Amino acid sequence: MLAKPxxxxxxKEIYRYYKAHRRNFAWRPPSLKLRKGKADPYHVLxxxxxxxxxxxxxxxKKYPLFVKQFPSVQTLAGASPSAVLGAWSGLGYNRxxxxxxxxxxxxxxxxxxxxPASYEALRQLPGVGHNTAGAxxxxxxxxxxxxxxxxxxxxxxxxxxxxxxxxxDKIILPYVRLTLDPGNARDWYYALMDYGAMLKEKYxxxxxxxxxxxxxxxxxxxxxxxxxxxxxxxxxxxxxxxxLESVVSKNASEIKTTLTELTREKFIEKYQHIWRVCA
Numbered sequence: 001m002l003a004k005p006x007x008x009x010x011x012k013e014i015y016r017y018y019k020a021h022r023r024n025f026a027w028r029p030p031s032l033k034l035r036k037g038k039a040d041p042y043h044v045l046x047x048x049x050x051x052x053x054x055x056x057x058x059x060x061k062k063y064p065l066f067v068k069q070f071p072s073v074q075t076l077a078g079a080s081p082s083a084v085l086g087a088w089s090g091l092g093y094n095r096x097x098x099x100x101x102x103x104x105x106x107x108x109x110x111x112x113x114x115x116p117a118s119y120e121a122l123r124q125l126p127g128v129g130h131n132t133a134g135a136x137x138x139x140x141x142x143x144x145x146x147x148x149x150x151x152x153x154x155x156x157x158x159x160x161x162x163x164x165x166x167x168x169d170k171i172i173l174p175y176v177r178l179t180l181d182p183g184n185a186r187d188w189y190y191a192l193m194d195y196g197a198m199l200k201e202k203y204x205x206x207x208x209x210x211x212x213x214x215x216x217x218x219x220x221x222x223x224x225x226x227x228x229x230x231x232x233x234x235x236x237x238x239x240x241x242x243x244l245e246s247v248v249s250k251n252a253s254e255i256k257t258t259l260t261e262l263t264r265e266k267f268i269e270k271y272q273h274i275w276r277v278c279a
Contacts, residue, residue, distance in 0.1 A: 158199050
């Protein structure tokens with residue numbers, strides 16, 4: 001599929017860009033090749049769950065505050081759901097916060113308080129799919145597992161499938177596997193992601209040629225926004241439904257439906273006639 005010289009040429013180009021333009025984020029340890037550095041597996045897990053469907057610019061603001069409030073697996077596992085949701089507020093997709101807390105509890109119960117370094121064990125954690133497990137293995141433990149996220153997808157489409165449409169991840173994955181740098185998975189995936197981010201800025205997003213590309217739905221006025229507004233309001237103080245209607249400016253039936261949904265998902269509960277975030 002790919003001859004060795006072509007693989008080496010591709011790797012050199014990606015690493016050349018990375019050396020010159022490496023992005024620095026609070027969750028990234030120093031480069032393994034450029035400077036010796038160790039990663040905190042718990043911090044990596046937190047950042048990877050935060051980065052699911054969320055731009056790095058938003059995560060940059062929340063991540064340092066979150067790990068300051070919950071600096072270890074143990075502190076997150078022992079925190080109240082309302083405290084975790086409060087720290088998460090503003091990132092959206094709040095289910096990820098409850099998944100992350102439950103993951104911390106499982107790590108404490110079954111893995112001696114240490115984020116596991118195996119793919120199978122990571123997949124047992126709620127909210128951790130194939131790509132998140134691969135990213136945690138690469139960035140926390142420097143273990144190479146082929147996975148595809150949006151920037152990685154952009155790189156491979158740009159380099160190997162630029163003239164094709166509707167490119168599936170199934171077609172891309174063998175290329176990801178063949179071009180892996182097994183001895184330095186952490187830097188290799190960071191390099192791919194940085195290169196992919198550059199491509200999106202410089203060219204029309206290559207991932208639009210992906211068979212899996214979906215335009216993100218509008219947030220303003222969406223059901224997701226209403227869910228977030230209700231949770232944020234109840235984190236400040238418990239309220240009746242009437243009070244919520246006044247604060248979030250939505251009709252009664254829409255709010256009632258959302259309250260039922262959030263109750264079923266165990267985000268909130270009703271005590272007498274007052275709605276509150278689960279303690």
